[in-house]
Amino acid sequence: METYWNHNTAFHNELVESVKMRGGRVLDIGCGDGLLLQRIAPFAQRVVGIDPDSEAIKRAQTRLAGVSNVSPVSDDFLAMPVPSQEDRYSTIICVATLHHMELRSALSNMDHFLAPGGRLLVVGLAADKSMMDKVISGLLVLPIRLMDLLHGGMQDPAVRIAEPKESLSEIRQAASEVLPGAKVRRRFYFRYVMIWDKPRVEQAIQL
Template identity: 45%
Template structure:
């Protein structure tokens, strides 16, 4: 299966740089899509699990990762996936958090992570304020330029959903559930969230 570039894969290097800063035994990629990110994450971790609830997308991920020995893909949602508290070193979510209940997903991640483990999110937020619209408008020329240069593949045939919460709402809830979290705006109408569990 070929690689491709879009507004989500543009941030794979950001995640991989953060992952490389500390040893990772067990990683979890929530909403792993067709598995492209997991192929890039696999060399940096001992084991990785991808969760993908959409049957067709799960099958694509399974095929892509069939020969990657340290990666397993499960056909289930994050909500339905069971694992012991403090059993994961890394949780990643690339354009998947807005598909889930924000509070529930953040709270479950907080419980799953071992002390020193980290959560890395490339997320989508809704434009609700004048500031949100201003940032989106200012990005437009750069987004069009880089999308053309990289020959963007905007539709890769996976389920999509519109974001409902604004960045301000996401930041406020993340700060409540994950003290010390860092949330910032990114290019391509994305935000970046990073949290390291104390301990």
Template identity: 45%
Template sequence: MGAHVIEEDSGCQLRWNHNSAYYPELVSDAALRGGSALDVGCGDGTLLKLLAGVCEHVVGVEVDPAAARIAAGRVADSGKVICGDFMATQDFAPESFDTITCVACLHHMPLETALVRMAELLRPGGRLLVVGLSANRTVADWLLSALMVVPARMSGWLHHEGTYQGMRVAQPRESLGEIRAVAGERLPGALVRRRLYWRYSLEWTKPFTVQS
């Protein structure tokens, strides 16, 4: 579907949840390069606003119009938000970004195609940083998922867990093993790790082209 840029001012209040728990490390990683950052599935723009504090220019993509309006207001002085489908929008040129983040959004898209598109949009030396959800397929998956219940509940209670209204929810389709396999084929050298709060992280640095 088509995409359009939304601009509207709004304040920013950080809510702790299983996604925002990873924001500090994403922002710290992006700060090493500065430059431009793209947040795929930026939601209400909380992470995007934090990235704006360490990057010269930020862009968010969000399919939900209400969330996109809030996000746009938060970065009105340092970037923009495109309301639309990341896989459909034609607003980006190849190798446009130094950092691309994607938090709890990759499972809403076709895995392989989305990873390839993000890789194309990164500049050489740029970093793709994904925090995602995976499906439980093996006995080990289910066991490790069960072991996360207590620390996740305790952390949520201690940090007064909250999310923004209207957050889209979908069940992940691929297992962590399947995600590792696709990443290994399409993003050689990618590091995929199981993390707390039923999340995994994927980190990849786009290599510089070797001149012959």
């Protein structure tokens, strides 16, 4: 299967670089057709991709046929049992998927799945609710269209679409409550990036 470019894959390189730093076990929530799984696989011990769309998982399985350390699974992340300590993940990635789930429940579950010392990386979409949100998005329209042209246009596989419900300020508030210390920054391509490093056991004891 071929690679492609869109507003989500534009972040793949930095996600892969982050995985390289830790290796270990990686979980991709909302893995779609498995392009990011394919790119991560050479740098991780084990990669699990989950997506509730069974057709997307079939495409991921086709893309990753013969890649022994990757498992694409059709499942609902919020319904999955919390793994044992030894099976938790060094890195959890969630690209354009968080807005499909109940925000606080999803963040809490990500905490439970992440190993101490691990990193959560979310590339997400936020709703434009404030005047500032709308002004910033409006100013980005033309430069983003120009970048789309430079990359040969948007190429999106068949994926489920949902409009984001929470604004960036609401996402920041939820993150601060559920994942203290999480950093949420507005980024290009109408996206934000959330980064949270889970405290190690020793640090957690001291808090």
